[in-house]
Amino acid sequence: xxxxxxxxxxxxxxxxxxxxxxxxxxxxxxxxxxxxxxxxxxxxxxxxxxxxxxxxxxxxxxxxxxxxxxxxxxxxxxxxxxxxxxxxxxxxxxxxxxxxxx
Numbered sequence: 001x002x003x004x005x006x007x008x009x010x011x012x013x014x015x016x017x018x019x020x021x022x023x024x025x026x027x028x029x030x031x032x033x034x035x036x037x038x039x040x041x042x043x044x045x046x047x048x049x050x051x052x053x054x055x056x057x058x059x060x061x062x063x064x065x066x067x068x069x070x071x072x073x074x075x076x077x078x079x080x081x082x083x084x085x086x087x088x089x090x091x092x093x094x095x096x097x098x099x100x101x102x
Contacts (some may be wrong), residue, residue, distance in 0.1 A: 002054060002061060006044070006049060006058070007058070007061055009012075010040065010061065013040055014040075014066075014085070015092050017036050017099055017100050018069065020099055030066075030082070033063075033066045034085070034086055034089070035093050036063045036096050037086045038059075039091065039093045040096065040097070041055055041058055041059060041062070042089075042092045055087045056087035059084075059087040060079065062086070063082045063083045063086065064079060066069060
């Protein structure tokens with residue numbers, strides 16, 4: 001089960017990153033979101049803030065936030081597929097992390 005405080009922090013990180021990214025590049029595609037989501041989740045797993053066993057739940061949580069931001073255009077089936085893809089990605093893009101925490 002996801003932790004309320006961690007989910008609130010992820011939501012805040014998501015909003016801050018998305019706003020900065022969109023302001024700079026005038027876009028925030030599903031690919032841009034995927035890079036953000038996998039990076040922030042893996043960074044938090046590496047820093048022991050997220051249990052790797054429930055990383056997929058956090059990936060789904062972030063994916064639903066993205067979906068809300070684009071007007072709920074992604075079906076539930078596709079939300080599940082996207083969350084699975086994000087949770088199975090082990091990469092961390094440190095330019096994303098720097099943008100959030102820098």
